[in-house]
Amino acid sequence: MSHTPPHGEAHDPHLAHHFPDATTQFEAGKLGMWIFLATEILLFGGLFCAYAVYRANHPEIFMYAHQFLDKVLGGINTAVLIISSLTMAWAVRAAQLGHQRALTRLLAATIAMGFVFLGIKYVEYEHKWKEGLLPGTHFNYPLPEVPAAAPPVAADPAPVGVPAGDASTIAPAARGPAGLADPAAARPPAPPVVPRNVQIFFGIYFTMTGLHGLHVIAGMITLMWILRRARRGEFGPRYFTPVDLAGLYWHLVDLIWIYLFPLLYLIH
Amino acid sequence: MTAHAPDHAAGAAHVHVVPAPVLLAVWGALMALTVLTVAATWVDLGAMNLVLALAIATVKAALVVLYFMHMRYDRPFHAIVFVGSLAFVALFVILALLDTAAYRPEMIPDYAPAIKGR
Numbered sequence: 237m238s239h240t241p242p243h244g245e246a247h248d249p250h251l252a253h254h255f256p257d258a259t260t261q262f263e264a265g266k267l268g269m270w271i272f273l274a275t276e277i278l279l280f281g282g283l284f285c286a287y288a289v290y291r292a293n294h295p296e297i298f299m300y301a302h303q304f305l306d307k308v309l310g311g312i313n314t315a316v317l318i319i320s321s322l323t324m325a326w327a328v329r330a331a332q333l334g335h336q337r338a339l340t341r342l343l344a345a346t347i348a349m350g351f352v353f354l355g356i357k358y359v360e361y362e363h364k365w366k367e368g369l370l371p372g373t374h375f376n377y378p379l380p381e382v383p384a385a386a387p388p389v390a391a392d393p394a395p396v397g398v399p400a401g402d403a404s405t406i407a408p409a410a411r412g413p414a415g416l417a418d419p420a421a422a423r424p425p426a427p428p429v430v431p432r433n434v435q436i437f438f439g440i441y442f443t444m445t446g447l448h449g450l451h452v453i454a455g456m457i458t459l460m461w462i463l464r465r466a467r468r469g470e471f472g473p474r475y476f477t478p479v480d481l482a483g484l485y486w487h488l489v490d491l492i493w494i495y496l497f498p499l500l501y502l503i504h
Numbered sequence: 505m506t507a508h509a510p511d512h513a514a515g516a517a518h519v520h521v522v523p524a525p526v527l528l529a530v531w532g533a534l535m536a537l538t539v540l541t542v543a544a545t546w547v548d549l550g551a552m553n554l555v556l557a558l559a560i561a562t563v564k565a566a567l568v569v570l571y572f573m574h575m576r577y578d579r580p581f582h583a584i585v586f587v588g589s590l591a592f593v594a595l596f597v598i599l600a601l602l603d604t605a606a607y608r609p610e611m612i613p614d615y616a617p618a619i620k621g622r
Contacts, residue, residue, distance in 0.1 A: 498541050
C-alpha cells in the first residue's frame with residue numbers, strides 16, 4: 237500500500253459496511269447523483285416548456301423585450317461559468333491524483349467564480365429593478381408609444397345571411413376569446429412597434445434565471461463544505477466521491493446556463 | 505491517452521482520470537462556441553437563428569457532459585438515466601407545442617390577456 241489509511245484500520249475507513257468494495261460504493265453514489273440530476277433537468281424542463289409555449293404564442297414580446305438584457309454581461313457570465321466548470325473538473329482530477337494543494341486552490345477558484353457570477357447577476361437584477369422591468373403587475377417601465385387606447389373600430393359586420401337586427405353581439409367563434417373580450421383589444425393596430433404585455437418576458441426571465449441563481453448558491457454552499465473537508469486532507473486517490481459528485485452538480489448548473497444564455501439574451 | 509489513479513491498492517475505486525490537455529481543449533472549445541453563438545446573432549438567418557443557437561448550445565452541453573462530467577468514461581447506465589430525462593423533457597415540450605399549434609388559428613395576434621390592476 238502506498239499510504240496508510242488515516243485511522244490505521246485494516247479496512248478502508250471510507251467504505252460503508254454494506255458495500256462489498258470501494259468501486260461498488262463509488263458507482264452507487266454516482267448513480268444516485270445522476271438520478272438526482274435527472275430530476276433537476278425535469279424541474280427546469282417545466283420552465284423551458286413555459287418558455288417554448290409563450291415564445292411560440294408571442295414571439296414579438298421576446299423579440300422586443302430581450303433588448304433590455306445586457307448581452308455583454310450575459311456573455312461574461314457564460315465565460316465565468318465555463319471557467320468555473322474547468323476549475324471544477326480539474327479539482328476532481330487533482331483529488332483523483334492526490335494533489336492536495338491543487339485541489340483546495342481549484343475548489344476555492346470555483347467558489348470564487350460562483351461569487352463573480354452572482355455579483356454580475358446582482359448588477360443585472362438591480363438595473364431591472366430600478367428600471368421597473370419586472371414581472372406581472374410590478375412592470376412599470378415607461379414603454380414608448382404603447383398602443384394602450386386602441387383606435388375606435390367599427391362594430392363587427394353582421395354575419396352574412398343574418399338580418400342586422402338578429403345579429404349576435406358575440407363575435408364569430410373563429411375570433412376565439414374575442415367573443416367575450418374587449419373588442420378593441422382584439423384588434424390591435426398593425427404593426428405595433430412596442431408589443432403588448434412585455435412583462436411576460438420578464439416573468440419568464442426572472443423565474444428561469446432566479447431558479448438557476450438559487451442552484452448556483454446551493455452549488456457554492458456544497459463546494460464550501462467540500463473545500464473544508466479537502467483542507468482537512470480527507471480526499472485522495474482512494475476517496476474522492478464527494479468532490480466528484482459536487483462537481484457533477486456544478487456542471488449541471490453550467491449546463492442549464494448554456495441554454496439560458498442564448499434563449500434569453502441572444503434572441504434574433 | 506489514458507491515465508489512471510496511481511493507487512490501485514485494495515479499497516481504491518478504479519476510475520478514469522481525464523488528462524489535463526483534454527480538459528483544456530474542451531474548455532477552449534466551449535469558449536470558442538460561446539463567441540460563435542454571440543456572433544451568430546449578428547447574421548440574420550430568419551428562423552434558423554434559433555435552430556443554430558440551440559445547436560451550438562447542444563454541442564457545448566455535450567462537451568460538458570462527455571468530458572467534464574466524465575460520461576464518456578462512465579458506465580452506460582448513467583447515460584441512459586441522463587438521456588432518458590432529456591427525452592422526457594423533449595416529450596413534454598413537443599406535446600405542449602403541438603397543443604399550442606392546434607390553438608394557433610384561434611389566437612388573436614399580439615393579444616395576451618390584460619393583467620388586472622394595471
